[in-house]
Amino acid sequence: MTKDDHVDHVADGVGSSQAVSDHSLTTASRSPEAIDRIHFTRSYAKINLTLDVLQKRPDGYHELATIMQTIDLYDTLCFSLLDEDRVSMVCNRPELSNEQNLVVRAAQAIRQKLGLTQGLTIELNKRIPVAAGLGGGSSNAAATLLALQQWWQLPLSMHDLWEMASALGSDVPFFLSGGLALCEGRGERITPLAPHWPAAMRWLLLLKPAIGVSTATVFRKLTATDHSNGSWSQAAQTALQTKSELLPTDLYNGLERGVLEQYSEVAQARAAMLQAGAHFVRLSGSGPTLFTTFATLPEAAKTQYQLQKQGYEVYLTRAITTDNTEIAYF
Numbered sequence: 001m002t003k004d005d006h007v008d009h010v011a012d013g014v015g016s017s018q019a020v021s022d023h024s025l026t027t028a029s030r031s032p033e034a035i036d037r038i039h040f041t042r043s044y045a046k047i048n049l050t051l052d053v054l055q056k057r058p059d060g061y062h063e064l065a066t067i068m069q070t071i072d073l074y075d076t077l078c079f080s081l082l083d084e085d086r087v088s089m090v091c092n093r094p095e096l097s098n099e100q101n102l103v104v105r106a107a108q109a110i111r112q113k114l115g116l117t118q119g120l121t122i123e124l125n126k127r128i129p130v131a132a133g134l135g136g137g138s139s140n141a142a143a144t145l146l147a148l149q150q151w152w153q154l155p156l157s158m159h160d161l162w163e164m165a166s167a168l169g170s171d172v173p174f175f176l177s178g179g180l181a182l183c184e185g186r187g188e189r190i191t192p193l194a195p196h197w198p199a200a201m202r203w204l205l206l207l208k209p210a211i212g213v214s215t216a217t218v219f220r221k222l223t224a225t226d227h228s229n230g231s232w233s234q235a236a237q238t239a240l241q242t243k244s245e246l247l248p249t250d251l252y253n254g255l256e257r258g259v260l261e262q263y264s265e266v267a268q269a270r271a272a273m274l275q276a277g278a279h280f281v282r283l284s285g286s287g288p289t290l291f292t293t294f295a296t297l298p299e300a301a302k303t304q305y306q307l308q309k310q311g312y313e314v315y316l317t318r319a320i321t322t323d324n325t326e327i328a329y330f
């Protein structure tokens with residue numbers, strides 16, 4: 001299934017016409033000549049199914065073992081050729097329209113590596129909640145690397161892209177391939193896992209509490225009991241590969257205890273999810289986004305409705321695998 005055919009999802013509760021209108025919005029006000037000078041891509045979010053925090057390293061970062069999964073909640077990126085030797089960007093979130101944005105840094109990394117002078121304007125339409133534990137910025141950076149590689153047919157190997165991705169951020173290498181993967185180190189050592197997604201977890205319901213969480217503070221406040229030796233991720237990997245199954249009890253996040261303790265809004269949101277019908281709730285990344293899963297759409301939609309009625313920002317979505325041109329649901 002191509003992106004253009006992909007109209008039947010209910011990602012983030014927007015409804016079925018959104019996927020098609022991404023393209024028509026982008027092309028609406030442009031001449032045919034201008035359309036030859038643009039390239040369009042999507043950039044998907046992730047959740048962490050497991051997150052083991054191992055020891056602290058000399059560089060101040062913690063060694064991690066985490067199983068990540070891309071989901072059908074996405075930003076859109078539109079690249080246009082610019083007849084100047086620079087990269088400019090515009091974003092529907094004005095606070096992100098600057099040169100520090102990861103899409104600008106990714107495009108500059110490619111231009112510098114290959115000594116390119118071709119300029120670019122990047123239009124970024126954010127729909128993935130920002131600083132939410134969903135990897136939006138990292139995904140945007142990887143999508144930019146992949147889009148320029150594909151559009152300009154660049155002489156870059158997967159290893160070149162991986163090196164640039166690792167320099168841009170911990171989660172960026174994962175998004176070069178996405179899908180389901182075990183990520184180790186700071187996140188740069190990727191082991192793709194066979195795409196077996198358990199039917200009992202078909203529908204993902206995400207809740208983004210209306211607060212920001214500081215990743216640095218969350219790591220600083222870890223206690224000895226929050227650390228593990230990677231065994232949660234190892235066990236989940238085995239369950240996925242041998243039984244094609246993952247139970248709620250297999251999911252784990254070593255950052256969760258601290259986040260729930262430090263941020264009462266997250267603890268309240270978790271309680272609201274359980275009250276509204278969630279059988280379990282887990283934190284994604286360093287939060288504050290929480291997620292749960294359902295086997296059936298009616299069950300998921302009922303819980304979504306209950307939470308939306310209480311004013312929560314909720315997204316109903318699915319696990320996906322994508323090679324950046326095709327998307328498939330597990």
Ligand SMILES: C[C@@](CO)(OP(=O)(O)O)[C@H](O)COP(=O)(O)OP(=O)(O)OC[C@H]1O[C@@H](n2ccc(N)nc2=O)[C@H](O)[C@@H]1O
Nearest residue numbers: 060061062064133134135170186187215216219285286287
């Ligand atoms: C924990 C994850 C899991 O996906 O969370 P999310 O960003 O998705 O929430 C990521 O690895 C986040 O990695 P990254 O994006 O590099 O985190 P940053 O914001 O740069 O980290 C801020 C600070 O948190 C601490 N930190 C971060 C990552 C890590 N593996 N160990 C750490 O100790 C460090 O002190 C670092 O300076």
Ligand SMILES: Nc1ncnc2c1ncn2[C@@H]1O[C@H](COP(=O)(O)OP(=O)(O)O)[C@@H](O)[C@H]1O
Nearest residue numbers: 101102103130131132133134135136137138140
């Ligand atoms: N393209 C981008 N999208 C989102 N955030 C970005 C982007 N580029 C840089 N950032 C910065 O990265 C920070 C982390 O954002 P994000 O990647 O959404 O969250 P997380 O790391 O929790 O998954 C933001 O606060 C923002 O300052």
